[in-house]
Amino acid sequence: MNILVCISNVPDTTSKINFTDGDSKFDKNGVQFIINPNDEFGLTKAVWMKESNNASVTVLTVGDSSAEAILRKCLAIGADKAIRIDCKAEDAYSVAKEIVSHCETVKYDLIICGRESIDYNGGLIPGLLAGYLNYNFITNCVSLEIESGKAKCAREISGGTEFSECDLPLVVGAQKGLVEESDLIIPNMRGIMMARQKQLDVYKAQNINSRAVDKRFFKPEEKGEVKLVSSDELDKLIDLLENEAKVI
Amino acid sequence: MSVLVYSESENGKLKKSSFETASYGKALSEKLESKLICTSFNCSDSELLNKYGADKIVNVESSNLKEFTAKTYSHALSQVIEKEDVSVVILSSSADAKYLGAYLAGITDSTYISNVVELPESINPFIVRRSCFTNKAFSSTEIGGDLKIISISSNSFGLKENSGDGILETLNIKEINTTFKVSNVEKQSGKVTIADADIVVSAGRGLKGPENWNMIEDLADVLGAATACSKPVSDMGWRPHSEHVGQTGKPVSSNLYIAIGISGAIQHLAGINSSKIKVVINNDPEAPFFKAADYGIVGDAFEIVPELISKLKSRQ
Numbered sequence: 302m303n304i305l306v307c308i309s310n311v312p313d314t315t316s317k318i319n320f321t322d323g324d325s326k327f328d329k330n331g332v333q334f335i336i337n338p339n340d341e342f343g344l345t346k347a348v349w350m351k352e353s354n355n356a357s358v359t360v361l362t363v364g365d366s367s368a369e370a371i372l373r374k375c376l377a378i379g380a381d382k383a384i385r386i387d388c389k390a391e392d393a394y395s396v397a398k399e400i401v402s403h404c405e406t407v408k409y410d411l412i413i414c415g416r417e418s419i420d421y422n423g424g425l426i427p428g429l430l431a432g433y434l435n436y437n438f439i440t441n442c443v444s445l446e447i448e449s450g451k452a453k454c455a456r457e458i459s460g461g462t463e464f465s466e467c468d469l470p471l472v473v474g475a476q477k478g479l480v481e482e483s484d485l486i487i488p489n490m491r492g493i494m495m496a497r498q499k500q501l502d503v504y505k506a507q508n509i510n511s512r513a514v515d516k517r518f519f520k521p522e523e524k525g526e527v528k529l530v531s532s533d534e535l536d537k538l539i540d541l542l543e544n545e546a547k548v549i
Numbered sequence: 550m551s552v553l554v555y556s557e558s559e560n561g562k563l564k565k566s567s568f569e570t571a572s573y574g575k576a577l578s579e580k581l582e583s584k585l586i587c588t589s590f591n592c593s594d595s596e597l598l599n600k601y602g603a604d605k606i607v608n609v610e611s612s613n614l615k616e617f618t619a620k621t622y623s624h625a626l627s628q629v630i631e632k633e634d635v636s637v638v639i640l641s642s643s644a645d646a647k648y649l650g651a652y653l654a655g656i657t658d659s660t661y662i663s664n665v666v667e668l669p670e671s672i673n674p675f676i677v678r679r680s681c682f683t684n685k686a687f688s689s690t691e692i693g694g695d696l697k698i699i700s701i702s703s704n705s706f707g708l709k710e711n712s713g714d715g716i717l718e719t720l721n722i723k724e725i726n727t728t729f730k731v732s733n734v735e736k737q738s739g740k741v742t743i744a745d746a747d748i749v750v751s752a753g754r755g756l757k758g759p760e761n762w763n764m765i766e767d768l769a770d771v772l773g774a775a776t777a778c779s780k781p782v783s784d785m786g787w788r789p790h791s792e793h794v795g796q797t798g799k800p801v802s803s804n805l806y807i808a809i810g811i812s813g814a815i816q817h818l819a820g821i822n823s824s825k826i827k828v829v830i831n832n833d834p835e836a837p838f839f840k841a842a843d844y845g846i847v848g849d850a851f852e853i854v855p856e857l858i859s860k861l862k863s864r865q
């Protein structure tokens with residue numbers, strides 16, 4: 302079985318978010334980049350499937366050379382090979398189209414993405430891939446088992462879990478629950494050494510025009526001072542919530 | 550050209566989110582000088598959408614749509630889009646709407662943009678404001694493409710009543726073949742979910758242990774709220790994963806968020822920042838959460854919460 306895991310390179314969760322060029326670009330200065338947390342759950346699951354399903358695992362990112370460090374990390378975690386499609390990741394549409402065009406030349410039985418990236422939070426790419434490729438699709442995926450070309454999977458829904466079945470090929474949007482946090486593979490020395498020998502291919506991009514362009518970024522308005530209420534004046538808090546904020 | 554709103558329903562009845570999407574759709578259709586069409590699937594009360602200004606209501610009846618799947622629902626919507634000459638589709642931010650939105654964009658080759666928080670600031674070019682970097686920022690984004698799909702953040706636009714005289718039409722659609730079958734749904738009944746809740750009561754490690762969550766559930770009960778928790782609380786198994794909110798958990802955009810014994814780490818705040826009013830109860834006056842809060846009480850949750858519950862009860 303051939304698995305593709307799509308990896309997005311995102312600012313670390315503690316990053317201060319700043320902008321440059323007249324607030325039109327994200328300021329990468331001093332920002333540490335990490336594997337998108339949702340993708341990491343998906344990657345760990347894929348690495349498990351190397352044994353359980355005799356799978357081969359390719360990781361792919363659409364981005365410039367600065368994304369290679371996290372691809373090496375993915376190889377150290379256990380992916381067999383890595384691909385970088387060389388261009389600036391401009392918007393979900395163009396990124397999805399680059400991945401689609403790769404998937405038209407190499408067939409994957411399973412494409413695992415994160416349910417959303419923590420930078421733009423679009424949650425777009427897995428759905429776009431499935432739509433363009435006409436593959437089955439499940440997102441917010443919390444369980445996945447594949448046997449003889451059929452998938453049994455589950456997704457988190459509002460207030461519960463929905464179980465389903467489908468044929469491959471399938472696109473998955475992974476999240477916590479697909480594997481647990483404690484299952485995440487931390488690369489060891491041997492993994493890191495082996496990753497150096499593994500293949501990391503750089504492909505030329507199709508250079509697809511983007512359809513969404515960030516014109517200007519804004520920070521949320523500064524919060525005013527918090528209104529402190531003394532702990533023996535709870536009636537006052539209730540009154541404020543009822544009559545000032547009008548939320549109860 | 551028209552604006553099409555996908556009106557979500559459950560068990561044949563409209564969901565609350567469909568009134569917000571219709572309100573937004575109406576305002577947008579006025580900006581675009583076009584008609585507002587609301588479409589629902591297997592829904593019995595879709596005429597209620599007239600209250601929010603529908604010019605036409607299309608209810609699709611099909612046994613193929615009994616269960617939600619992104620594929621069947623997207624193909625049904627794409628047939629409505631084709632028939633009605635649509636330029637913009639409006640969706641909510643529910644898990645299902647986001648699930649089908651991107652897939653729909655793929656099969657119709659359209660431009661999809663999520664987490665939109667306002668009406669477009671300009672129509673030509675088409676510029677919308679969306680939240681990004683997990684609510685640490687917003688972006689004014691110009692979008693192209695002949696067909697646009699916009700999903701709006703919940704509670705960002707609100708409900709605006711408007712009189713509409715939309716005639717209800719029933720549409721039959723072509724069914725599509727799919728191997729994707731929903732086999733089983735496990736759902737807690739009677740509990741308010743984080744996604745649908747106007748009020749969310751959330752607690753953190755300050756509660757010391759899972760045995761202390763009764764008061765959190767009681768407080769949620771009196772307020773008709775959903776319960777949530779910080780990440781370590783779900784990691785330690787005190788509460789189910791489905792309650793984990795924050796940057797790597799569920800997003801919250803309720804009207805009121807009450808945080809009890811939560812320090813207010815950046816990853817927690819990122820996920821709940823778009824809630825309108827935040828109340829913090831914490832015994833440490835230096836807790837970072839106070840900087841992000843509207844109202845705060847410095848004190849012991851074990852004393853404050855029970856008293857708050859009894860005061861709220863006596864008020865009802």
Ligand SMILES: Cc1cc2nc3c(=O)[nH]c(=O)nc-3n(C[C@H](O)[C@H](O)[C@H](O)COP(=O)(O)OP(=O)(O)OC[C@H]3O[C@@H](n4cnc5c(N)ncnc54)[C@H](O)[C@@H]3O)c2cc1C
Pocket residue numbers: 314338752753754755756778779780781782793794795796797798809810811812813814815816817820830831832833836848849850851
């Ligand atoms: C990659 C990454 C992703 C993360 N994602 C998330 C996320 O999505 N969501 C999330 O929540 N966290 C996330 N975190 C964790 C986050 O950094 C914090 O560790 C976490 O939010 C702290 O949880 P807490 O506030 O419950 O616990 P603590 O930080 O331990 O705070 C407990 C608070 O309770 C107060 N307290 C103690 N006793 C009482 C009392 N009797 N009465 C009132 N108050 C009391 C204390 O003063 C303290 O402020 C993430 C971390 C990382 C590294």
Ligand SMILES: Nc1ncnc2c1ncn2[C@@H]1O[C@H](COP(=O)(O)O)[C@@H](O)[C@H]1O
Pocket residue numbers: 306307308309310337339340361362363364390393396413414415416417418419421422423424425426427
């Ligand atoms: N530049 C990229 N290259 C490869 N995969 C990506 C890229 N951006 C996003 N993805 C994948 O798509 C998922 C959802 O991202 P998004 O649509 O940006 O929220 C991520 O979790 C990744 O799996």
